[in-house]
Amino acid sequence: MKQEFVEEHPDSYVSLYALEENNGMYSADSYAVAYGKLSDRLKKTNAAESIRSRIAALKKLTPVGMAAQNFTRKDQNGRTIRLSDYRGKLVILDFWGSWCGACRQSHPHLKQLYAQYKDKGLEIIGVANENVHGQKTPLSRSKAAWLAAIKKTISTGFMY
Structure with a gap:
């Protein structure tokens, strides 16, 4: 609207x-x-x-159609994830935040896509951003917010 x-x-x-x-x-x-x-x-x-x-x-x-820049992040279990580790696969980068209703509403669709195409090499990497409108959120609070959001997403099947 x-x-x-x-x-x-x-x-x-x-x-x-x-x-x-x-x-x-x-x-x-x-x-x-x-x-x-x-x-x-x-x-x-x-x-x-x-x-x-x-x-x-x-x-x-990243211009449309170009390869994304490599990045390194920790997942919800503390494991290091590098985008370059997924080279050769089709990767959807899902930038989301626990505060973003539209982002969270897309998760069931992403789960469905993943279930349908994971055997063909699809990977979905969720990148949480808890900074709203440029406001820096303390790391401990940010992590708690996105971990709580992940718990609400049942059987994600893809990386956050």
Whole structure:
């Protein structure tokens, strides 16, 4: 609904702030398109500058169709996971947070995909982000939040 509102009201401050707060609902490209439709008046605001910066950062990460940069993280059991360990497999990176309702709603679908394609080499790696709106969350609290969320997801079948 918020995306529709932004689309239908390109000169509304509500659209500007909805776009600023809901960047996780867009790919880098669709986020840039949505921003591009805002009125020139709104594009002169500080909030618009924040959106432009975020779009630029998103576009630097991994362009569509390109290999993701390698990373190393600990899983929920303390084991080291490297993206490069999955080279040659089809990997879905699921960036989520315990606070993100839309992210959590996708988990049953991801479980279904995994069950259907794991024998063909599909891997799903969940990467939890507990920092909401740029607010740094203490590591112990972050870990407790995503571990609790994982417990609520029955028989995940894929890495978190």
